[in-house]
Amino acid sequence: MLRLPAQWEEQESTLIALPFKGSDWSPYLNEALFAFKDFIKTISKFQKVILLCKELKEAKALLEGVKNIEFLKADYDDTWIRDYGPIDAVDEGGLFSYDFKFNAWGDKFQSSKDDKIVSFLHEKGFLKGRCKRVEFILEGGSIDSNGDGYLLTTSKCLLNQNRNSSFTKDEIEKKLTSLFGLKKLFWLENGHLMGDDTDAHIDTLARFINKNTIVYQMCNKDDIHYEGLKKLENELKALPFKLLKLPLPSEVLFEDKRLPATYINFLFVNGALIVPTYGAKEDELALSLLQKTVPNLNVVGVDAKVFIRQNGSLHCSSMHRFKR
DSSP, X not given: OOBOOOTTSOEEEEEEEOOOTTXXXXXXXXXXXXXXXXXXXXHHTTSEEEXXXXXXXXXXXXXXXXXXXXXXXXXXXXXXXXXXXXXXXXXXXXXXXXXXXXXXXXXXXXXXXXXXXXXXXXXXXXXXXXXXXXXXXXXXXXXXEOSSSEEEEEHHHHTOTTTOTTOOHHHHHHHHXXXXXXXXXXXXXXXXXXXXXXXXXXXXXXXXXXXXXXXXEEOOTTSXXXXXXXXXXXXXXXXXXXXXXXXXXXXXXXXXXXXXXXXXXXXEETTEEEEEEOSOTTHHHHHHHHHHHOTTSEEEEEEOTTGGGGTOOTTTTOEEEEOO
């Protein structure tokens, strides 16, 4: 049966692309590299990391002594592999990977190298089995599955004219239903975080934490995000799922700009849930609420203050590969 697995299902590895010289990370590259190092070390305690890098020697020196990593020299535009990496699905033949077209969130940035990464991984043998190219723009952070035929997404992203402008909403829904064997696609109309340049990816706002529960971001009334997130909350209450509200992190600023900090940008690995933290007073509460919801997993916080300077976080910086 065709389906899109949930991210808590057994994984084989995690893909990560390391920041490099000449990229937007350059003004604070060393800080970024050590933030990624901490992130990679945390994941590697639970499962294998496939690390894409521009320079093998430098990457191996950075992670000297860290086990459970396989290095791969590759050419890419940026680190946000969640959105240009392979999306695994299952059909009667077993697991396979989709290679969706990527245009850097509506041609906001360079993307030609990122768009070729999935085929590169397949050619190099890091992507085993079947791989299907789809000439349709879809980013991994824009959808979230409960593994049982239900998918969350946002209209602001998938219906944006900078993605698939020739498709109507009905056509997009039919396409995704066909590609992923969906029972129902839930479109969310509200919610957006300041500084987010993905056009409201679902992985910044609301995610499945298990088959029957959605976790989402909410804030106090004095926060500029309140109206939009309150409308999002009301939408979620109309869906047939349990809900868990997480506090929005207090203002995270860099060069006087508010960044799109969110606890929803967590990632599942085998045996753990890795959650971004920001040195905010809400960090401890968010981790505690998530631990109560997934008592069978280790909930681990990783400092994401440097990640968020480039408007993404931990989930955006990684892509899971399911167990073959």
